[in-house]
Amino acid sequence: MTITRYKAIIAYDGTNFHGFQRQPNVRSVQEELEKTLTKLNSNLPVIVQGSGRTDAHVHALGQVIHFDLNEQREIEKLRFALDTQSTEDIAIHSIEIVANDWHARYQPHQKTYLFRLDNNKSRNPFIRTYTSHFPYPLDISKMAFAIKQLEGTHDFTGFTASGTSVENKIRTIFHTEIFRKNNEIHFIFHGNGFLYKQVRNMVGTLIKIGNGKMPVNQIEHILETKNRSLAGPTAHPEGLYLKEVRYI
């Protein structure tokens, strides 16, 4: 029996999940995948490792996981089986075989997040779980100026949830984008890692700046002071997507 390690790129609609990570008594992406993989592994338990967690209601377009099976499988057959036998809110985009010491979380990687903000005046029932709704005016040029202040290597303490256990809060954001798409505003953040609730706190602050409730230099000020209370409220999870995990 040879153990083979598989890397998979998956997508999920986070609406009905309490996040990626397995937790007692609630539905998680990890547990759903482990249930299906265990069935495909002659009922021998399979553990799934993700590149990182996503919170309740947060979506993924390109989350990366790894898992081990007891034999080498034909890749496309395995992908098809896992895709079709998984619950309807998870899709398996691709699978490949990796070295037995490859690790979705510990292998160095960069992540890209997308945040979709619905800026229509009225709520749209069809995108209510796929966007965050903000019906008030937003000055996109102010937000475009402010988002650039997030780029670079900074201590992001002011943008993480209080009580976060991670010691090192220095991260690098390589690239940001903001643009209108129909009546939505899309925010893109590409970096070498993000702290707990960091993306949602950055978006919440950018919304306040766009709405004129905070000055355009507020982000610089938060980065300097590391003061969480200067940042905007945490934006809703429904608008957030883990878009891509890129291994380097």
Next chain:
Amino acid sequence: MTITRYKAIIAYDGTNFHGFQRQPNVRSVQEELEKTLTKLNSNLPVIVQGSGRTDAHVHALGQVIHFDLNEQREIEKLRFALDTQSTEDIAIHSIEIVANDWHARYQPHQKTYLFRLDNNKSRNPFIRTYTSHFPYPLDISKMAFAIKQLEGTHDFTGFTASGTSVENKIRTIFHTEIFRKNNEIHFIFHGNGFLYKQVRNMVGTLIKIGNGKMPVNQIEHILETKNRSLAGPTAHPEGLYLKEVRYI
């Protein structure tokens, strides 16, 4: 106290509804609207009438309803109150005052339905409740030929659910369309009325024709013989949208 009748154009995501019509022990669009309107009417009961029913999981982009309130309201304020106080899967697009004998169902009208078929090979978790998934090849030119045979005035007995209580099964379809949009196929039907499950049975038959499992003249044959067993299976409700109700 003057009774005023209001006509409203509404949209709803049918995913979590057991259809438009009020029924015991299940969630319906009608009951949700009546609950909110009753609150807005000093807790005096309000009855909502729709242009017709939609089935469980079927969506509406432009359903029309009417209801009476005990006084004349400022239209935009009423729309805003009903929109924001309604459950998140219902939106109120517009409201106008109509004559006290105007009736959403009995006033002569035409209806347009849209059906969205996802023709991608893999399931997409983000549109699973907004499209019907068909991963096999479809010849759109065959379907474009066949859909035109539905236009005109016909006895649609062969396309309705068996046991339908309506006596007169003659309806007119004024216009049909079929086109690809990304990897979806969209079907449009505009007619003076549709029988129970008629649109879904027409789509189910068109899919069989597109997939080469039925000849391109099958629709003509079903219309002539009125034989339900010659039609394809009823297409899934998730793909169906009541797009517009036009009063004439």
